[in-house]
Each structure stands twice: as structure tokens, then as C-alpha cells.
Amino acid sequence: MNEKQRLESQQAKQQTSFQKQEKDYSQYFQTVYMPPSLKDARKRGREEIEYHKDFEIPDELREIGQGRKFYIRTYGCQMNEHDTEVMAGIFMELGYRHTETIEDADVILLNTCAIRENAENKVFGELGHLKPLKLEKPDLLIGVCGCMSQEESVVNRILQKHHFVDMIFGTHNIHRLPQILNEAYMSKEMVIEVWSKEGDIIENLPKVRMGNIKAWVNIMYGCDKFCTYCIVPYTRGKERSRRPEDIIQEVRQLAAQGYKEITLLGQNVNAYGKDFDDMEYGLGDLMDDLRKVDIPRIRFTTSHPRDFDDRLIEVLAKKGNLVEHIHLPVQSGSSDILKIMGRVYTREQFLELVRKIKAAIPDVALSTDIIVGFPNETDEQFEETLSLYREVGFETAYTFIYSPREGTPAARMKDNVSMEVKKERLQRLNQLVNEFSAKAMKKYEGQIVEVLVEGESKTNPDILSGYTRKNKLVNFKGPKSAIGQLVHVKINEAKTWTLDGVMVEEREAVEVNCNG
Template sequence: MENHTLHSEKKVSFITLGCKVNQYDSDAMRTLFVKNGYRQAGEDENADVYVVNTCSVTSIGDRKSRQMVRRIRRSHPEAIIAVAGCYAQLAPEVFEKMGDVDVIVGVHNRSHIVEYVEEAKKRTDRKPLNETVDIMKVKTFENMSVDVSGEVKTRAFVKVQEGCDNYCTFCIIPYARGKLKSRLQKDAVEEIRKLVSQGYREVVLTGIHLGNYGKDLHDGTSLATLVAELVKIPDLLRIRLGSVESVELSDELISIIKNEPKVCRHLHLPIQSGSDAVLKGMNRHYRLSQFKALIAVLREKVPGIALTTDLIVGFPGETEENFLETLDTLKELKFSGIHVFPYSRRTGTPAATYPNQVSSEVKKERVHRVQELEKEIACAYRSQFMGKVVHVLAEEIKNGYFEGLTGEYIRVSIKDSHIERGHMYPVRIDTVTADGLAGTVAEEEL
């Protein structure tokens, strides 16, 4: 009887491409499968169902998504393959024509994915079940939650917002994710309380357009009201914000970051370009003078705040002069970290039709120049912590030592053996590494 049970056990495997929002969506779908009698397949196990959570932020994301589906089908000809995420939403016909996919759900109706998979199993013709909807007509947040009981981690990503109303000319995501949709504050708080009860000590709030959280609810909810509520959860040691647009930083939120020790003094503010001419072409809702003024205010009100950013190089029409202006802007603002991307031409966006597209060679070279500058600036930023005590939340063991993050989002290796996961430690920094810091536990008590 036991052998029969083992043989009939249903297993699911997830492959997630792209952003932290996608990762959360995968975790929420995995929770649904587990509740319906599935088990997460181990690395070396064959699964009955494979879910590929696709990405479409760049053409590389599209390609990787297709390659992953083909690879799974070759290795597992009998398995059910479901695709979700942005690329599945934008181009379901691509997956229909491939002949390798059984279920297509896009970015909505993911709460029904188990039902769709079970229905696909009954089909004899293997014709794909396409359950994508017109995302522009969806006006409410699809509330899904993550159950992590049995896992041992310390930092949880929680999605509180979906969709975007900005329509930057380079970005395909508003067409994939639809309009702004916020999660009810009580639902977000309830899930985070549950995660904390299961051992999580840091929560990272994520969304497609996080800074506008709550605007569509028309009940006074905002990112500031949500964070103020989360601060009250006793065993939650840290609250970190995902990417926020600079123009959406309210005085209330800045005040909370300044005054609440639990809220990380770290903001990720995408600048995208350091040239006003390029920002205008991108349809970004600010100009350099505004962005620089905000940075100055933040650094004055919240001393020591860490600021990281996203940057796109090679946007159509970006001249060498524009790019040099961007480099000067980066040198002036001294971000502690820069994620730089070459512009990716996305069919369906205005910028894809712009003249003066920049060659891939030039884009590659500009990415390299920014990366070299970033190394220099980031290393200088980290060097200021030499000899100082920082607070590190121990997360995982690497190379024999526990590692974790500071509130400023710097990875620190703790050179002590008596460290416990999920605990916060004062660490005196004695080494600046290639991508972080290292030190030993200080006597200072938290």
C-alpha cells in the first residue's frame, strides 16, 4: 500500500524567470498546488507538472521562456506544462503554436491554475488550454498568499500591488500587467503576520508600481499607512521597500523611514537616465533637477540612507554626449548600487518605432562603462563602514560563514561560528570585499 502511495504522489516543479514579483507569484501558485495534494519536486526528481513563470521585460526574457518550455518538453514528454507571467500574457499565441504547452494563464486567474492543470490532464488531444483574459479590463488585485511552513528562511517578498499606469515609452510591462491594482491593506498585513509566525524576520514589499500602492482603493490606504501598520508586528525585525518611483515618495513615508528603526534606510529609486533629453523621450515623469533635489532632501532628512538605482543605456537617440551626461550624474549622486541594462526593443511600445536606434555594440560598451564606474562608487560607499558596527540579519551559510544584509542592503559575511539564522547581530566591519563587507560580532548589544 505504501509503495502505491509513493508511486501516485503528484509532484510539481516551478521555473521562475524575471523579477521578485514573479518569484512571489510562483510561491503563491506553489502554495495552491501543495494545498491540492502536490509536492514540490526535488532538483533531481521528475515532476508531473512544470510551471514556467515567464518574463517579457526584455527580448532575452522572451527567448529564455521559450527555450525553457522546449527543454522541459524534450526531457519530460508526458508532463503537463503550464506557462504564466508577462510573456504568456502578451503572446499566448506563441505558446499555442509551439505545441509544447498544455495550460496558458498569463498574469490573471493564477488562483485557478490547479483546476486548469487537472482539466488539461483529462484532454486527449493535448490542445492547449488558453485561460488568458484582457488584462486591461481587470480592476481588482488577485489576492493570493504564500504558505512557507516547513521552509527555513528569514526574508520574505510580499506582493502588495499589481499593474502600472506610467507607460514609459520603453516598457512593455503595463501592457502585460494592466492597470494599477492594490491589495487590501488588511490582506497584506494578515499574510505578513502569518509569515512572521512561521519564522520570517524581514519582509520586502514588492509590486510593479509600488509607490502608487493604495491610490486605486480610495480609502486613504498608502505605502506609508501599510508600513506604519507593519511596524507594530512584534517579531518582525525589518521592513524593506522594493523599487519606488522618486516622484511617489511622500513626506509621510520619508518620516517613517527616518523615525522607525524597523524600516530599512535603503531605497531603490530608478533613475533610468542621467540626461533630461533621454528622460523626456522615455516619458519619465521627472527631470534631473527634481530627482537631484529629492536625493538631497532624503540625505538631509535620513542621514546615512542607502540609495540604489536602475539605469537603461542605449535608448533610441541617446548620443555619446547624453551618455557622458549620465555618467556625470552618476558620479554626482553616488548611488551605493546601480543595476544597468541595455535598452531592449519591445514590439508594441512607442520607443520600438523611434528612429536612431542605438547599435548593440554601442549599448554593450556603455553598459561596461557604467559597470566600471559602479564598482568604483559602490566600493567607496562600502569603505565608509570600515571599523564601524552594522546590524546584520543572519540569512544563510556560504563558504562556512553566515551571511546576511545590513539595513543599507549590503551583504556581510560574519566571521563567527556561533551564529543562528534569523537573529540580528552587531558586526564590526574589518574587510571590504568585492561585493560586500565582512567582520566579526561586536560586543555592542542591539
């Protein structure tokens, strides 16, 4: 048998094995996974959450990665990026080494996002590209994890069309990665571990941070808001907060390691602490405690206007290491559309919140998220979104065309706004966003701003780039030694989305004109 015939025979056996896996696992799958239920999710209780202070890897699994390499491709939000950091940390403790190429990997994980259909299509496209590699390397493990894995339709599609996948696991059981890998090595069948339970809190998980300047810190998990278009409450589970002492300790450790900026993460970060039974302690209290930690900058994302309370505003107004930038998703400027979205606030209530924030922090920079073309959105209601954007004076926005996500209440609504209209509205909105961004940037010309230097510009290695306290991207000439440092830059030119400038000596920046 020549090499070509041997490979063809091996591929045929592999395909037969894949088909057998689908047949054998279809019944098992039904026993471990429940489809998302809005009715059941709204009945969530608190008794299910368990706190585990220490993550431990069983001794018998500590060496399973020796001589093997892992590769993780991440899709979606900062929460997914942070999950990847945790999984990378677990891989390293198991003895694996990281590789930058899929061809060199012994384990490939796709850490997925379920927010938009486009992200889902990218994942399935990538799985298609990985199939030939799996046929060439039968011992290669391929896994799908993250938010998409929590969706019944996604897991069914993998079972039906991607039999070569070895592992599927969800967002609630990342800490079980050692056991999942071990099962995948020992079994010839697909390992599926997708918990329908809401998830626990596991402390002291290992992490391989993606940089040494900025770091993400999870302060809570899940979401209980149930916006009608959003799948997150089902894929990430109910709101559950880490204990403040654990968060403060982690931030102190990062400060001691030389990190300059921390972003506190949560699907609905403003709801932090609302699930505590033993004390009244919210995000405002946590920020007030973190304000005393010796680290230059602290941010948080993502906010929900409903939970943005007066205590938080009061603390943010103290500034110090608490920056003057707030991301505050509004989604629509129409009260009627907000009601259909399940946002539980009106246009008027949102504007009142903005008024309070600006009264306490006059130099605040606000950014937002907006969806256009939601079911039943009229031209007049879209105009309300444009007028709200002008009234608030947002400095930037992430804008999206509505697309239904299976399993959400909005997916059952008639998608009665044509794609042509959606695109036209998005174009008009983006024109306004560009206009206000350029206007916000223009005021920086001639000013001196504080910049946290992150590295070389992506387009020019002779130029350094970094961000201001208000999250403005600055490009400037300066020594490579400035990377990772806070420096002062005089802005010479403002563009729509970036600022250009020149680094100034400390003595020239004694009186900084603009906080940035």
C-alpha cells in the same frame, strides 16, 4: 513490435496530436486574447476590480494532485518569485508534492519574465529541452505562465513551434490554477487562459514561502506609468491596491511565525493606495502602521520617483524597523531622454527628491536602475547620466543595455545607437558603479554592523553570510546557530561588493558604530 519501434510510434502519434492542437486552437486563441493596446490601456477604469476575501478550491478538485509531483522554474523579478510561492501553495492544497528535478515531475511550469529579450530566449530554450521529456512521458503536463504569457507574439510562437505545451495562462488568473490543471487533464488540446481584463484582488491565497527568515508581501499589482520601454503595464495590468488591513494582518502573521524581514512588493510600490475611492491612505501611511509591528526590518520595492511623496519620506525618517536603504530607479540622467522614456519627471526633479530624502535621512543608502543606449541617446546625454550618478552618490546600481520589447512604444522608435556604442557606455558606467560601491563599502572597515544571517556562504560552508539594514552583503565566521538571527559583526575588510568580518559578542556591540 520492439521497444524502439513502440516508442517511435508513440512519438509519431504525439506529434500528430500536437499539430492538430495548433490547428484546432488557432481560432479559439483569438477569442480569449487581445494584444496590448496603449490607447486602450490609458483608458483604464476602476470599476473592473473585484475584491475576493477568500480563495477556495472546489471540493471536486482537491485530490487531483494525489500521487503527483510539480516543478516550477522561475524567471525574473521578486514579483515572479512571489507568484511561484502562491502557485506552489495551490499545488500543495491540491495534493501535489514538490520535486527538485524535472525528470521526476508530473507537472512542469515555467513562470516567465517579459522584461528583457534574454529572459524570453531562455524560456524558449528550456521548452526545446523539455520536448524530448514530453515525448517520453505523454502524461506529463507542461505549462507556460507569467508575464510572457500575456504577450500575443509569445503565445503565437508557442502555438506555432511548441505544440507539446499543455497550458498557457497569464498573471491575472493564477488563482484559477486548479481549474486550468483540471482542464489540461481532461482535454487533449492545449488549454489557453490569458485574460485581457486587468485582474482582481484575491486574498488568502495559499503560499509556500521559499525561506523562513525573509518574506515578500504583495501590497499592490500592476502599473499605470507606461514608460515607453516597459511591457509591465500590459502584462501585469493596471494599478490595484490590497486593503491595508489585509496587508497588516499578513505581516503580523509573518512576525508571529518568526520572520525577521519583510519586503513589500509592487511594480510601482509608491502608487499604493492611489486607487482607493473611500479613503486617503498611501504607502507612507501603510509604512507608519507597519512600523508598529514587532518585526525587525521592513523594506519595499520598486519605487517610482514620480510617486515618492513627502509623507513617505517623513515616515521613513522615523526608522525603527524601516531600513535606511531605498532603491530609486532613475533610468537616465538626461531630462530629454527621460521625456522620451515617458518617466514624467526631469533630472532636476529627481535631484530635488534626492535632496529631500537625504535631508530627512542623512545616512540613507540609495541604489538605482539605469538603461544605456536608449534610442536617440547622444554622448552628451550619456555624460549627464554619469554626472547625475556622481552627484547623487548612489552606492550601487543595476545597469542595462536598452533592447526593444515588442508591444511597447519604444519598439517603434529607431534603435539608432549601435551595439558597439551601447557596450562602451555600459562599460564606462559600470566602472563608475564599481568605484562608488567600493567607496561606500570602505567606510565600514573597523565598524560594527547589524547583520541578518541568511545561511552559509555560497562559496564556503565554513563562512556565514547575511545582509545589513542598508543591504550590504557580509561574510563572516560564526556558529551555525546564528542563521536566522540578527547578530553584530565587526568589519575587517571591505571589497567592492561585499564586506568581510568577525562576529562579536553582544556586550562588545552595545555601542554599534554603524547601522549598516
